Structure formats: structure tokens, C-alpha cells
Amino acid sequence: MWLSILGLILGISLGLLTDIQIPPEYANYLSIAVLASLDTLFGGIRAHLQQVYDDKVFVSGFFFNIVLAAGLAFLGVHLGVDLYLAAIFAFGVRLFQNIAVIRRIILAKWAEKKEVRGTI
Amino acid sequence: MKKRILTRFTAIMFIIGLMAAIQYNTINEPNLRDTRDEWEIRQELSREKQLHSQLLSEIGSLDETLNKYRAAADASPEQALRETAGELRKSAGLSEAKGPGIEVLVEPSLEAVAMGLEIEGISPDLLIRLVNEINRYNGLYVSIDGKRIINTTAIRDINGQTAVNTKPVDTPPFSIKIISESMEDSKKLYNHLLASRILDDFYIDNLTLNVSEPQNELVIEAYDGTVDTKYLQASEGE
Numbered sequence: 001m002w003l004s005i006l007g008l009i010l011g012i013s014l015g016l017l018t019d020i021q022i023p024p025e026y027a028n029y030l031s032i033a034v035l036a037s038l039d040t041l042f043g044g045i046r047a048h049l050q051q052v053y054d055d056k057v058f059v060s061g062f063f064f065n066i067v068l069a070a071g072l073a074f075l076g077v078h079l080g081v082d083l084y085l086a087a088i089f090a091f092g093v094r095l096f097q098n099i100a101v102i103r104r105i106i107l108a109k110w111a112e113k114k115e116v117r118g119t120i
Numbered sequence: 121m122k123k124r125i126l127t128r129f130t131a132i133m134f135i136i137g138l139m140a141a142i143q144y145n146t147i148n149e150p151n152l153r154d155t156r157d158e159w160e161i162r163q164e165l166s167r168e169k170q171l172h173s174q175l176l177s178e179i180g181s182l183d184e185t186l187n188k189y190r191a192a193a194d195a196s197p198e199q200a201l202r203e204t205a206g207e208l209r210k211s212a213g214l215s216e217a218k219g220p221g222i223e224v225l226v227e228p229s230l231e232a233v234a235m236g237l238e239i240e241g242i243s244p245d246l247l248i249r250l251v252n253e254i255n256r257y258n259g260l261y262v263s264i265d266g267k268r269i270i271n272t273t274a275i276r277d278i279n280g281q282t283a284v285n286t287k288p289v290d291t292p293p294f295s296i297k298i299i300s301e302s303m304e305d306s307k308k309l310y311n312h313l314l315a316s317r318i319l320d321d322f323y324i325d326n327l328t329l330n331v332s333e334p335q336n337e338l339v340i341e342a343y344d345g346t347v348d349t350k351y352l353q354a355s356e357g358e
Binding site for chain 1: 124125126128129130131132133134135136137138139140141142143144145146147149
């Protein structure tokens with residue numbers, strides 16, 4: 001767990017320190033990619049907690065979601081329809097659902113632990 | 121197995137962090153490129169230098185006033201105040217101004233007279249352009265047809281007649297008096313007006329500008345209305 005947080009901190013500091021910038025036209029795509037990756041991440045955590053985690057699904061989902069979201073946004077720009085809203089909506093809803101499930105699982109585990117301790 | 125999951129998560133978190141940081145960089149400091157060439161930068165520099173010297177001279181004059189106040193504080197503060205008030209009135213256009221300047225006569229063009237065209241009044245737009253042109257070349261005090269131009273002067277169309285300070289301007293010929301800071305400035309303005317494209321603009325309206333040689337002593341009358349200070353606010357200084 002701490003290692004992954006370290007990875008996050010490392011990524012953020014690397015990004016901030018190197019001061020990499022992308023053209024502002026592509027900022028939209030990147031924001032959607034961030035959302036997609038967050039969605040995959042929380043999906044992975046949930047799957048892990050539910051003991052259905054699959055490595056291939058996780059990694060492929062990560063890249064596929066990002067590409068799909070960016071592709072949708074790209075298509076939307078060229079068709080004049082704000083299709084990236086669809087991606088944002090889908091990922092946003094899924095993010096909330098996943099976090100809710102994770103919360104429930106953690107709460108249940110916590111209650112279980114408490115009960116076990118109580119019986120001892 | 122557990123280790124592998126952790127590695128995957130760490131890698132994904134790293135990518136997320138990197139993307140978020142890049143997004144943050146992009147949103148917060150859009151890459152503004154300086155596309156000015158050397159000449160434009162030179163111009164900018166000269167503008168700033170001009171501002172610098174102007175500010176310096178302003179500081180000098182304010183220092184002078186301050187010294188005068190200090191010197192006169194014991195003797196007669198009233199006198200110093202009176203002098204300052206007089207200076208302020210002068211720069212606001214509330215008192216008569218004297219100095220080197222030129223007189224510009226706006227007349228109907230010879231062709232218009234020869235063709236028997238009806239002479240119409242000057243248009244406010246043209247007059248505003250002329251005043252802008254004069255201000256560009258350091259015209260200090262200006263009066264149009266005896267109407268003094270001050271900071272709040274409006275040149276506009278009132279009921280079909282061009283008015284300055286809400287008083288109508290005569291149909292040409294009428295004269296415009298311009299006082300500059302020095303004889304040199306007057307000469308500069310004189311040459312500029314002679315060569316300016318504004319002459320063509322006047323000619324389109326069947327008018328000509330007759331610019332007189334710079335004179336040493338030109339008198340411009342004071343602004344005769346009341347200055348509305350309803351919206352003035354005290355500046356927050358020291």
C-alpha cells in the first residue's frame with residue numbers, strides 16, 4: 001500500500017519538477033485520461049478486495065479505458081458533439097460506485113474484526 | 121502474487137501522478153511564447169524609457185513643490201498653497217495659458233469654394249482625430265474655436281452640430297490654438313501637422329488646415345464652464 005502511494009508521490013514530483021507541458025488543446029484529453037486511469041485504479045482496488053482481481057484485466061483495462069476515452073473525446077471534437085462528456089459521466093459514475101463498494105467492504109471487515117475481538 | 125499486484129498498482133499510481141502533474145502544469149501556466157521581434161522589443165523598451173523619464177521629471181517637479189513647501193512652511197504657508205492651487209488650476213485648464221504655440225486655421229478648401237459647394241460644419245470624428253494627433257505631438261493646451269479642451273471635454277454631435285464643451289463650433293473658418301511646452305515642441309508639432317495624413321482627411325471633407333508658423337507668445341483662454349467633480353474620489357496616497 002505504501003509503495004503505491006510512494007509511486008504516486010514520485011509521479012507527481014517528477015511531473016512538477018520536470019515542468020513538462022502539453023499543448024493546451026490536448027489538456028482535455030489528458031484530463032479524461034486521468035479520470036479513466038483513476039476509474040481503473042479504484043476498479044482494481046475493489047476487485048482486489050472482492051478477491052476477483054485479475055492482472056490481465058487490470059492492466060488491459062487501464063490502457064484500453066484511456067485510449068477509448070481519448071478516442072471518444074477526439075471523435076467528439078471532430079463531430080462537434082461533446083462526446084467526452086459521455087466518458088466523464090461514465091467514469092464519474094463508476095468511480096463513485098467503486099469507492100462506495102470499497103467503503104462497504106472496508107466497513108464490513110472492520111465490523112467483523114471488532115466482533116471477533118469482542119467474542120475473545 | 122501479492123508482490124506483483126503491488127508493483128502493478130505502484131506503476132499505475134506513478135502514471136496517474138505523472139499525468140495529473142502534467143495536467144496541472146498545463147492548466148496553470150499555459151506556454152505563452154514571446155513572438156515579438158527585435159524591433160518590437162526595441163519599441164517597447166523606448167516606450168518604457170519614455171515613461172521612465174516622464175516619471176523622473178514628475179518626481180523632480182513634485183520634489184520641487186515639496187521643497188517650496190518646506191521653505192515656505194515658516195514664512196507663509198498660504199502663499200505656497202496659493203501657488204500650488206494656481207498651478208493645478210493651470211494644468212486643469214481653469215486659468216489662461218500663455219506660451220509658445222501655433223495657430224491652425226480650418227478653412228473651406230479652395231476647390232469647394234470655387235465649385236460653390238455648401239460648406240458644412242466639421243464632423244466630430246475629424247475633430248477628435250485632429251485633437252488626438254495634436255496630443256500625440258505634445259500639444260499641452262488646446263482650444264478649438266475659443267473653447268478650451270480640458271480632461272473632461274466632450275467633442276460630439278449635438279442636434280446635428282459639432283459641439284465642444286457642449287457649445288457648437290462655428291462652420292469653417294475657425295481657428296485652433298495649440299500651446300506646447302517649448303518652442304522646439306511647437307516646431308515639431310508644426311512640421312508634423314504639415315506632413316500629417318490628417319490633411320487628406322480634412323480635404324475629403326472639403327476643408328483645409330492652414331497651420332501658422334510657431335509663435336513665441338500665444339494666449340489660450342481659460343475653460344469657462346464649471347468642472348463637474350461629482351465622480352471624483354480622493355486617491356489613496358501616503
